[in-house]
Amino acid sequence: MAELRIAIIGGGPAGLAAAATAVDQGARVTLIDESSRLGGQIWRPHLEKAPAAARPWLRRLRRPNVEVRSATQVINADVEAGTLATRGGSLHFDRLILATGARELLLPFPGWTLPGVTGAGGLQALVHGGFDVSGRRTVVAGSGPLLLQVAHSLKRHGARVVRVAEQAPWPRLLRFGRHLGGRRLRQALGLATRRFRTSSWPLAAHGRDRVEAVTLRRSGRSETLRCDALAVGFGLVPNLELPRLLGCREHAGGVWVDEHQRTSVAQVYAAGELTGICGAEGALVEGASAAHHATRTAIPPELLAARERERRFGQALARSFQLRDELRQLANAHTLVCRCEDVPKAALDPQPDWRSAKLHTRCGMGACQGRICGAAAEVLFGWQTSGSRPPLAPVPISRLIASSQEPCSFSTTVKGVNP
């Protein structure tokens, strides 16, 4: 029998665990990742050096049956034909495992487009990419366990972290702490800082050509702090472009999967943050589970049990860091919601839905294709953002022409590029 070809998209914990497990079961694995180095966001290399947690997984991929395609962007997929198109060419698969992870939720507030205002994990990623944060007065704000982790990491790189502002109230965090228990609670306490404030969130960033200060809400008052860097992230949202292109069913918080990590589309699996935010440990479990089932081996009972545990952790996470209503009111009429096309909130207010907003204001029609403003619009206006269409990233027209000669063709879809 021919070797089973498994394509895995995304080289974070879920994708790495899926690849390592699938190759152990004798499959031929192609692991595709956008970055030039594997690890995903959580295990992002620092100046190209992989963190310790990622190394055992990376070692397990040094096998003849594993092909790693780094710096590779998937632009289209055809499940029935079993083909994937990338900017560099196409490939065939028997089973597809989606492990595209999550991005930060960024919400608009006055001044959020100033240079020096970044995501929270965003600033950490940029520091790992070589940005020198040493000596910079830094404010970290938003929501989620990532904030403390980011603040800790920035301090280690020499930043002067003057405030960490978490929008969730203290009693919720206490309950979350009790849920964490044991090892995870000790980890969290190890990150504690006296700069940490709860029930606090950014009202506005100030500055002319770059951020110079931020005003934060706190206990019914506001405080304005001078800063050179403002790192704000309101939690994580799954990267749904590829599963939406394939027509995978969704449920609240991500791609719907069964207990074997199968999506609603035959031969397509999803693992990790894509199926609902629950962290790296859950992602490892789901990636390994997906690979077991895709290679027709039973998922070990301990993985199934761990999956249930991590899902409960994810539910506690969502409950504890639920966003407060005030955050929907931060943007004023002039605040840009779509950064690519400079669309202010006032232009969106009269629109009934996302599709209408795109057609009438160009919101979500720019370079990022709504990846930032779409998630923000869901929170601000309660809109459902629409499905995605190929190509999933800008691609030279010569590549489109070349791909029409290949099995995974654009010929039927390229004219339908958004909305």
Place this chain on the structure above:
Amino acid sequence: MSLRIQLWIDDRAVSVPAGSNVAAAMLSLGGAHRSVHGEPRAPVCGMGVCWECRVWLDGIETRGCLLSAADGMRVRTDG
């Protein structure tokens, strides 16, 4: 002390540690490019989502956060 490299973003020289990406270099410059209405902007998400680090290298559009910086590299933010 790690080795440093120098690259040019729209003819502005910037020095970063070897192994850096282009988005990190852009953020070091403060506002590295302009929005469609001329506002100063700099990289935001650091992970390939926001496209605020969009650059052209040898005429090819790419994201600076996914592009390793090289000594002597020249990129443009205006196509």
